[in-house]
Amino acid sequence: MLDLSNFSSIGEALREALETYAPEVCLIESDRNEEKVLLTYLDFKARALPLAKWLQASGFRAGDRAAIIMTNQSKWLISAYAIFHGGGTLVPLDYKLKPEEQWQLLKHSDSSVLITEYPIWRQLSVSPGRGAATNIKTVLVTEAPVDADLSGALPWEAAHGKGKLEFVPRTRQDLACIVYSSGTGGSPKGCMMTHENYLEQCVALTSLYPFWPGVRYLSILPTNHAIDFMVGFFGPFTCGATVVHLRTLRPEYVREAFVKYQITYVSLVPLVLKNLQKGLHARFDELPPSKRRALDVLRNLNKALTKSQPLLPLSRLLLKDVHTSFGGKLRAIIVGGAFTEPQTLQFFYDLGIPVANGYGLTEAGTAVTVNDLKPFRSDTVGKPLPGMEVQVRNADAEGIGQVCVRSKTVMAGYLNDPEMTAQTIVDGWLQTGDMGRFDRTGHLQLFGRRKNMIVTEEGKNVYAEDVESAFEGLPVKEFCVFATNYIWPSRSMVGEKLLLVVNLGPGQTFTDELKREIIARNNRLTNYKRVHGIVVHTEDFPLTASLKIVRPRLAEQLGKLDRNAVIVAV
Amino acid sequence: MRTLQQTTQEILQLAAKQFKVAEGSLNPEDDFYKKLGIDSLQALELLSRIENHFHVELPDYEVQGVSDFKTLAERIQSRL
Numbered sequence: 001m002l003d004l005s006n007f008s009s010i011g012e013a014l015r016e017a018l019e020t021y022a023p024e025v026c027l028i029e030s031d032r033n034e035e036k037v038l039l040t041y042l043d044f045k046a047r048a049l050p051l052a053k054w055l056q057a058s059g060f061r062a063g064d065r066a067a068i069i070m071t072n073q074s075k076w077l078i079s080a081y082a083i084f085h086g087g088g089t090l091v092p093l094d095y096k097l098k099p100e101e102q103w104q105l106l107k108h109s110d111s112s113v114l115i116t117e118y119p120i121w122r123q124l125s126v127s128p129g130r131g132a133a134t135n136i137k138t139v140l141v142t143e144a145p146v147d148a149d150l151s152g153a154l155p156w157e158a159a160h161g162k163g164k165l166e167f168v169p170r171t172r173q174d175l176a177c178i179v180y181s182s183g184t185g186g187s188p189k190g191c192m193m194t195h196e197n198y199l200e201q202c203v204a205l206t207s208l209y210p211f212w213p214g215v216r217y218l219s220i221l222p223t224n225h226a227i228d229f230m231v232g233f234f235g236p237f238t239c240g241a242t243v244v245h246l247r248t249l250r251p252e253y254v255r256e257a258f259v260k261y262q263i264t265y266v267s268l269v270p271l272v273l274k275n276l277q278k279g280l281h282a283r284f285d286e287l288p289p290s291k292r293r294a295l296d297v298l299r300n301l302n303k304a305l306t307k308s309q310p311l312l313p314l315s316r317l318l319l320k321d322v323h324t325s326f327g328g329k330l331r332a333i334i335v336g337g338a339f340t341e342p343q344t345l346q347f348f349y350d351l352g353i354p355v356a357n358g359y360g361l362t363e364a365g366t367a368v369t370v371n372d373l374k375p376f377r378s379d380t381v382g383k384p385l386p387g388m389e390v391q392v393r394n395a396d397a398e399g400i401g402q403v404c405v406r407s408k409t410v411m412a413g414y415l416n417d418p419e420m421t422a423q424t425i426v427d428g429w430l431q432t433g434d435m436g437r438f439d440r441t442g443h444l445q446l447f448g449r450r451k452n453m454i455v456t457e458e459g460k461n462v463y464a465e466d467v468e469s470a471f472e473g474l475p476v477k478e479f480c481v482f483a484t485n486y487i488w489p490s491r492s493m494v495g496e497k498l499l500l501v502v503n504l505g506p507g508q509t510f511t512d513e514l515k516r517e518i519i520a521r522n523n524r525l526t527n528y529k530r531v532h533g534i535v536v537h538t539e540d541f542p543l544t545a546s547l548k549i550v551r552p553r554l555a556e557q558l559g560k561l562d563r564n565a566v567i568v569a570v
Numbered sequence: 571m572r573t574l575q576q577t578t579q580e581i582l583q584l585a586a587k588q589f590k591v592a593e594g595s596l597n598p599e600d601d602f603y604k605k606l607g608i609d610s611l612q613a614l615e616l617l618s619r620i621e622n623h624f625h626v627e628l629p630d631y632e633v634q635g636v637s638d639f640k641t642l643a644e645r646i647q648s649r650l
Contacts, residue, residue, distance in 0.1 A: 032627070095634075096635075117631070119629070119631040119632070248629070249614065249630060250614050250615070250617070250618050250630075251615055252618060275611045457609070523601055523604075523637075527601075527603045527604075527610075527637055
């Protein structure tokens, strides 16, 4: 691995990696059964530098912002490197957002360049939101058909600059990325991440889960996600490892990829991990009774022998069939983006497949704690990573309080929002809004949130306020969206739901027509943003002098109600 | 060549079979996430089954944001 203390920026470290590991394979891209791309670090450089030259020639300068909206593929990483080479700030956006949401973030981030894929551009270019993002000067579109009307965009493949190319240095404190942790509603949360944030996080993570040439990382989480950006791009590249991209995420092709590419690491959200668990359960259930008994014996033996630490060669021998179905080289599954239930983690560990569960948030530079597997603890999210100071503050009688973090990986703040930044980072400590407790061995355990938000099993952060615009104009006196756990704290990180609270006007009743209207509006939201219930509140909402809803007080009022009695399911 | 209506009906039958619900209980306008109680991965599994049935390939991006049978049927129909 490169010694990252020698570098002051992501671009500088990647530039060195492309030289150091030139002959190693850095990227493989597969589409169903066809391998479409295989690049060495030398090939990667040969593809990225002409784009960097083109950007520079078109006026892209240090500190300029360039957004990427793409699925996981080689051109995502090539474009990102070209941006960093020119000293730019990368704005990685979620390709699953709706076009109007993407335009909103493009505007908010003040990006001047957009790099995207043709199918995404087809939708973006006709979206009414386009008119608002006048800051976008250049759009590059990959994989466009030759005769396609690109609506003012240019083909990515033709963005080949010639002549001299200057590497633009950046300092550790300069902005590397603006990462939207959520918030496409009223207040986008653009986390301003510095080069230092990434350099320090990379050192910390690879100290526990190292990469080296020959290691193959399967990139499934979207690369705009902080986890994949780190362990599916920057981490493996600075160690000379290989990243495998799949153009389709159909479960059957994901399963095949483990075997075909003999994957070493993969990052998954809990939903996918549970799907793998379900698949394995189904396979085990189909075994003849004698084989099933043998499997159970071997699993119990493996469990006993790996109690204090993983013993991969032994586990691969004992449970050969299981490990072969994952390619036989899997060292760990990194799980993140949302809370994972302990029984799922334990299921895999008992089969000899360690799951690197942890806890993190974009604002903290991805991971704060990670299970070091010495021993594996499915009931915790692990210990703080090197360089992380983690405190539990204002703890109650059971030792549970707010988790606060101080580290060189904590973001510089929220873009264009000094007020929210000041509320979130207090005296250098990031107030996570998550509730936790350290056990006697220094492992962190989580017990719910005090934020009005949910995190889905797919790793999507949804802030209640961001959903409210879908209900604007609803024929009621007032309404508000809450996370159920914000009203009725549950001390759980799973099963979180959103609720719509309505206060009807004088003489108004809750009719079927109103319910239908709410359902129709709700269905227009992306599925993971939908509310799951309605509460008809009979009192006026508490308001500030400027007529804003005082959400904590309203939540307190609602919290006194019996949730089972007041929620109308939708 | 199938009509859009035929394609839609066949998709409803495939979904009903895969998720073990009564055939007549699904309608073209239904939100399949909600009606079938499935997650995004199960939706991708259904899509694989539909692709095999119609002998077409539908890239993942084509179903981004699609949550009702009718729109899904239109996307399949455009590839037939």
